[in-house]
Amino acid sequence: MKRANSNGSVTKLSGNRRRPYLVRVTLGWNEKTGKQIRKVIGTYITQKEANKALADYLDTPYDLELANITFKYVYDKWSQPKYQKVSNSAILGYKSAYDNVEKLHNMKIKDIKARHLQEAIDNCPKGLATKKKIKYLFGQIFAYAMQNDIISKDYSKYIDIGKTLTENKREPFNTKEIELLWKHLDDIEFIDTVLIMIYSGFRIGELLELEIININLTNKTMLGGLKTEAGKNRLVPIHPKIFPLIKKRYDSNEKYLIVNFKGKKMKYDNYYREKFIPIMEQLNMKHRPHDCRHTFATLLSNANANSTAIKKMIGHESYITTEKIYTHKDIEELRKNVELIK
Known part of the structure; x- marks a missing residue:
């Protein structure tokens, strides 16, 4: 069965097909052979859909090469x-x-x-x-x-994305949970990265972007951070508790501190699905990655750290400078505050 007009046709293909109706359009004529130059628009489930596709094309012709773009x-x-x-x-x-x-x-x-x-x-x-x-x-x-x-x-x-059913609260890790993380340091893979985030305030993305070149083991500092202007390239002293964890992962032959089993930079989604979630499930904890950062801020606050130091280290938007210049005095002040966390 074939229905046609001067510019195209709808043909029902033989056999048992899911989309049996073929639509073709005439783009012109071959001057040598006198035959039509035709192009397939597509195949359709019903004749009605095929007729509409042909009518739509004839009403507003479009580039058929563009039609195949994914x-x-x-x-x-x-x-x-x-x-x-x-x-x-x-x-x-x-x-x-x-x-x-x-x-x-x-x-x-x-x-x-x-x-x-x-x-x-x-x-x-x-x-x-x-x-x-x-x-x-x-x-x-x-x-x-x-x-x-x-x-x-x-x-x-x-598109409707719906609404969250529960209030989006940030829950810091409590003392017992932090102790449990330390307890399993040697037997749960990548648990050290959770502790590094808790004692540095780095987000997952920031930790995965942390380059070896920006880690100073002599001065015990890390320079990193993303997102806001205040959060970029912020300096955070390495807390004594996580210094051995940083040192163990430090490899001058690598570009990044955190790498996958191939020695390559880890993707955010891979880390979250394959590392963070399994750790939380294994320890029966219900935390999101951002809770690590919230824990860092909470620990500093509970230890009565200087509010300006807290803002500098977590990259708070209210602390923005045109140029971040860290003097020795600045670094020591930040170190003094971060080491208030026990």
């Missing part, structure tokens, strides 16, 4: 210039969001509708914060595709 292709093209303008922390967030919607990667972006995006959000096992990042990524991807005439409609605006 979500992954647009992401790659969008991310190249984007990642040159944002922080490493933002890049980690975008990459994590992208990794959580793997089923969309090889779909043609023109075929992705609101229901596909909603299913990706609904099937994501992560929390509200991750789903917000995914929705924001969708908005960026679809905006880029529209700007480059790949699609004509942005479905990302119709």
